[in-house]
Amino acid sequence: MEQQIEKIHIVGLGLIGGSIALAIKQEFPAITIAGYDINQSQTEIAKTLTVIDEIAADQFDGIETADIIILATPVEQTLSIIAALSSLSLKESVIITDVGSTKQKISNHAASVFGGNVQFIGGHPMAGSHKSGVIAAKAHLFENAFYILTPMEHTSRESIGILQHVLKGTKAHFVEMTPAEHDEVTGIISHFPHIVAASLVHQAGRFEDNHPVIKRLAAGGFRDITRIASSSPAMWRDILLHNKEKLLALFDDWRYEMDRVRELVDELDGDALFSYFQEAKDFRDGLPEREKGAIPSFYDLYVDVPDYPGVISEITGYLAIEEISITNIRIIETREEIYGVLRLSFQTDVDRERAQKCIEKHTDYKTFFS
Ligand SMILES: NC(=O)C1=CN([C@@H]2O[C@H](COP(=O)(O)OP(=O)(O)OC[C@H]3O[C@@H](n4cnc5c(N)ncnc54)[C@H](O)[C@@H]3O)[C@@H](O)[C@H]2O)C=CC1
Numbered sequence: 001m002e003q004q005i006e007k008i009h010i011v012g013l014g015l016i017g018g019s020i021a022l023a024i025k026q027e028f029p030a031i032t033i034a035g036y037d038i039n040q041s042q043t044e045i046a047k048t049l050t051v052i053d054e055i056a057a058d059q060f061d062g063i064e065t066a067d068i069i070i071l072a073t074p075v076e077q078t079l080s081i082i083a084a085l086s087s088l089s090l091k092e093s094v095i096i097t098d099v100g101s102t103k104q105k106i107s108n109h110a111a112s113v114f115g116g117n118v119q120f121i122g123g124h125p126m127a128g129s130h131k132s133g134v135i136a137a138k139a140h141l142f143e144n145a146f147y148i149l150t151p152m153e154h155t156s157r158e159s160i161g162i163l164q165h166v167l168k169g170t171k172a173h174f175v176e177m178t179p180a181e182h183d184e185v186t187g188i189i190s191h192f193p194h195i196v197a198a199s200l201v202h203q204a205g206r207f208e209d210n211h212p213v214i215k216r217l218a219a220g221g222f223r224d225i226t227r228i229a230s231s232s233p234a235m236w237r238d239i240l241l242h243n244k245e246k247l248l249a250l251f252d253d254w255r256y257e258m259d260r261v262r263e264l265v266d267e268l269d270g271d272a273l274f275s276y277f278q279e280a281k282d283f284r285d286g287l288p289e290r291e292k293g294a295i296p297s298f299y300d301l302y303v304d305v306p307d308y309p310g311v312i313s314e315i316t317g318y319l320a321i322e323e324i325s326i327t328n329i330r331i332i333e334t335r336e337e338i339y340g341v342l343r344l345s346f347q348t349d350v351d352r353e354r355a356q357k358c359i360e361k362h363t364d365y366k367t368f369f370s
């Protein structure tokens with residue numbers, strides 16, 4: 001690599017900024033990472049946890065010596081930071097990237113502000129969590145996830161190569177596309193599903209007055225399929241405001257989809273309804289299981305367990321011996337009061353596989369993925 005990267009400046013030290021910093025540190029401990037967060041306590045926690053090496057006194061303190069600038073703020077803030085960056089004297093070779101969930105508005109803004117003078121590469125690591133803040137940051141958050149890059153027309157191959165090299169520690173798969181394509185595909189598989197999840201919750205909420213039992217019944221499958229409705233309202237507000245055009249088209253498409261299935265129900269067309277579900281099942285069953293997608297997976301392992309006291313501590317005990325961390329645990333079903341299904345959630349696919357082997361080694365309980 002021709003250009004030596006010595007210093008990286010990160011603005012926004014939350015979940016994503018912190019996770020990227022940790023991933024870079026893991027791979028390149030010699031690179032100095034300076035960081036700033038408008039919320040001073042985030043900056044201080046980031047320094048205490050050695051997520052960053054240096055605290056920048058303000059957004060741009062020391063930025064003129066940075067080789068790479070990473071903007072990891074909410075998308076609206078990213079726009080104003082880009083505008084402010086254009087009036088600073090930055091290194092001629094500086095590479096600027098962001099991590100925002102939307103790309104068209106940010107890329108248009110960068111193009112109008114920087115023109116062809118700056119190597120700006122839009123970025124979106126397509127993994128995350130409903131948690132926020134640096135405290136939730138993890139070096140392996142993006143492992144096996146797609147990391148979309150939306151370079152500008154004039155962005156050099158060399159700059160893209162340098163950025164990917166520096167982000168190697170994320171262990172993500174880099175994919176390049178245009179900002180428009182990015183916003184359309186993420187609209188379909190991430191932004192719109194968040195709207196649908198929130199709307200299902202609203203619908204259940206509206207019916208709750210007449211059916212107070214709804215909350216209790218919703219504790220199982222409904223809670224699972226609407227999990228993403230618990231994500232950050234501020235973040236999702238901003239994402240929707242940025243991706244208006246693509247989302248409006250998806251609302252129309254969804255309305256068509258609902259009308260189509262509504263008609264099948266109205267006409268009591270059992271064959272067509274069967275096909276409707278069969279086709280959806282075929283498409284979904286064909287989705288890759290091992291890649292991390294935009295919506296975080298839980299890496300669940302199911303275990304058929306006999307219904308006797310102490311079975312949970314037995315299993316968690318075996319996992320503890322092999323130092324396998326669980327992120328969630330739940331009995332999701334009891335069958336005839338003889339067997340229950342225990343759902344164990346893990347941070348990574350590797351942990352899940354280790355857990356499966358561990359349980360199979362120590363017990364006769366049947367395990368399965370889904
Ligand atoms: N949370 C997720 O799962 C994912 C989020 N993203 C994108 O990453 C970006 C950051 O999101 P998160 O890290 O999740 O949020 P976060 O809330 O954990 O972190 C954002 C940080 O930016 C700081 N901030 C806000 N305005 C600032 C400013 N003007 N100057 C300096 N710092 C400022 C906040 O204090 C906060 O600590 C967003 O653009 C989001 O769309 C991308 C992929 C996944």
Ligand SMILES: O=C(O)C(=O)Cc1ccc(O)cc1
Pocket residue numbers: 100101125126127128129130131190228231232294295296
């Ligand atoms: O938090 C959630 O609900 C997610 O689906 C994670 C996520 C949020 C934003 C992204 O741009 C990518 C992934």
